[in-house]
């Protein structure tokens with residue numbers, strides 16, 4: 033059922049009244065100050081099909097893995113009741129559709145009596161949850177939606193769990209370019225919040241170093257043919273070419289670089305770090321060699337953690353010891369669980385704002401396999417930074433190595449690419 | 451020995467939305483004979499051809515073609531059994547050439563003894579094979595329609611208002627052609643309004659009114675039949 | 686000379702888009718059905734090439750030949766199992782939309798189960814990484830291969846349609862199905878064959894998609910159907926030649942906007958479609974579609 037926005041407030045009030053009434057009868061498992069709920073209900077959406085499925089499903093797997101781990105130990109520890117409570121999962125399939133997602137988010141918060149509200153993967157499917165969470169005073173455990181417009185000063189009901197705000201992703205990338213004294217930079221980015229914020233960040237960091245891009249253009253997110261664009265980029269004679277898109281852009285872009293026989297000193301794309309196996313299978317070994325990307329877990333490793341499994345332990349348990357079985361989205365979904373665990377484990381009051389307060393208290397003092405957890409005042413993630421990685425050819429394929437900043441590097445960068 | 455009928459139609463009815471366009475028509479065509487099908491506009495002549503040639507299924511009744519039950523068969527099957535028809539409003543395959551129009555029919559109907567060029571010649575379209583069909587005038591389109599039907603080597607041919615739209619000086623040739631086709635042993639049903647043409651071409655006539663047969667016999671007798679006269683003049 | 690490259694790229698992509706849309710138009714022309722699963726067939730063609738390459742090292746150009754027999758078979762079966770029933774229903778055009786929408790959903794769902802949700806492709810290196818020089822512009826070999834396959838398919842299709850008796854019968858049905866039956870053409874046979882050819886052309890386009898649009902993924906079917914539909918409307922429903930012209934207009938619009946106003950490149954080809962529809966509602970080479 034699609035409810036027009038204007039009527040939602042009234043209905044929300046009504047459903048709040050109903051919830052109170054039910055709680056008084058002792059029928060609901062939601063917050064009752066007198067006693068602990070029978071279980072903690074997590075409500076989430078996943079994309080079983082459609083364009084987001086390849087990211088959403090592995091992320092959902094990670095979250096389910098965390099739930100099974102906790103439930104195997106008798107449940108998640110809830111400080112407000114000082115005991116472990118089993119977790120119940122309510123998960124609906126939005127099939128990558130924002131319309132379906134909107135309806136199902138409404139259903140989760142108004143009818144399914146959930147305690148913890150977790151949106152689907154990525155900005156597009158998270159966006160409808162942001163307003164719904166705010167209206168219904170549910171804290172949104174935003175997993176991977178990192179576009180700045182999602183975070184506003186007036187909204188207390190969102191925390192970003194598993195990735196930094198996209199505006200700060202390319203910080204190391206841009207500083208690397210300056211450090212290498214690269215002066216001719218071409219930037220091609222997708223016309224969406226996620227990519228546009230990254231492009232703007234690179235541009236402004238470069239400007240601080242006195243570098244103005246020789247090419248700076250947005251293309252529609254649905255772009256799949258890059259040959260002509262690359263030809264025009266090559267005409268500006270760049271040393272570095274940055275393509276900021278989604279995996280569905282990176283693959284055709286990297287294919288087009290090979291097809292056109294282009295050789296640039298530096299080529300950087302966003303997703304080979306997050307979807308390495310997928311992209312290497314698609315574009316071939318040579319298509320990725322010496323290109324750059326954002327370094328993400330599990331390729332950046334955090335074994336010294338304050339909550340949950342460290343990187344190696346996670347690879348051992350979830351990936352049966354093989355890093356190839358572990359994608360970034362698996363880590364992200366699992367990490368969402370760890371942030372929920374931290375919120376429940378530290379909040380003295382079992383309320384939405386109580387959980388938020390606990391997370392803000394932990395901010396900056398807390399590390400998981402996804403890195404250092406740190407929030408800005410709007411709930412945006414500013415820890416969990418993404419270092420710059422480069423792909424190096426080996427006998428069998430490519431290897432992802434962190435090359436910048438030097439402090440966390442495990443390999444020296446090779447610039448220009450041979 | 452009297453030849454057995456090539457086409458035998460008995461008790462044929464067909465209704466559109468409850469209104470009968472044909473209400474129990476009987477008709478018989480023998481090889482080598484030309485029967486005229488007359489009747490005022492809307493009396494069901496074209497519907498009869500459409501039902502017999504498989505464009506519409508009959509509501510009831512029976513069609514027998516060369517000894518086979520042909521009731522409600524698909525048009526392409528009937529063509530292979532030896533029946534074809536022309537259209538009151540001819541619709542050639544417009545983007546195809548005149549020759550290609552005939553070639554399609556030749557290839558998919560029964561084996562005609564003649565080449566497509568010969569058939570075009572016969573129908574007065576000699577030398578026009580290379581033209582796109584859409585460039586033909588309405589009289590030529592009727593000829594092409596006839597040529598296409600002949601290319602499937604029909605033994606029973608239903609001709610719907612061939613002469614309408616032809617110039618006066620073309621009529622004799624057309625009549626001659628139809629007689630020639632019958633002389634070769636085909637059975638023809640010819641729907642026509644021009645009485646001179648009907649007289650020239652047909653051996654006998656059947657008159658329809660409101661979907662029923664009101665007369666069967668010679669044209670002479672028909673013109674003296676009070677019912678027929680009333681239907682034609684009183685309309 | 687950015688414009689010259691855009692011109693060359695536009696024409697080469699146009700031939701690819703023409704090929705990708707050709708089957709849809711052929712099926713529409715003969716059966717008056719819009720095969721909404723067209724894009725999904727393109728997607729399957731792409732996966733066929735990826736799997737054969739990954740597991741057996743089959744060159745995608747060989748796969749172009751390999752997909753033809755199974756496509757004809759699938760087309761035949763689909764027509765006899767589904768298409769014919771739709772065609773005989775009261776409102777074939779509407780029914781075909783409903784049914785092929787369902788088929789499209791099923792193909793996508795099965796593809797997800799079979800291939801996963803991931804984007805798959807073959808490295809562009811199979812067609813070499815040295816561009817060819819055309820009018821002084823370095824053009825990727827893969828583009829030339831794709832455009833070449835598109836041209837060959839076009840020529841073969843035209844030979845079929847204009848030089849064989851089945852082809853003539855096909856054109857006869859496209860022009861007036863009732864009259865074609867009246868001269869003995871069996872519409873089922875022609876329709877089934879056309880469906881097979883349409884499926885085959887789509888599958889071939891899917892193989893080339895790997896090199897023209899980077900890869901294939903189970904969810905891309907809908908977008909491809911929309912693009913193919915735009916191309917055939919642009920060129921004229923029922924006109925195979927128009928489809929290639931439509932493809933080239935579409936390709937040029939895309940490449941020129943990518944060169945001079947990249948951010949509008951998703952929108953420009955459809956804006957051109959609208960303009961042409963306003964000026965010439967039957968498309969560039971289209972005839973009025975007879976609605977009987």
Ligand SMILES: Nc1ncnc2c1ncn2[C@@H]1O[C@H](COP(=O)(O)OP(=O)(O)O)[C@@H](O)[C@H]1O
Nearest residue numbers: 466470471489490491492493494495496497498
């Ligand atoms: N497809 C149809 N749908 C509805 N009514 C029809 C159809 N075809 C013919 N009719 C009706 O059947 C009657 C006979 O028409 P027709 O056979 O064309 O007459 P004729 O050829 O003798 O002038 C008319 O009343 C006509 O309106």
Ligand SMILES: [Mg+2]
Nearest residue numbers: 495496497538
């Ligand atoms: Mg009539």
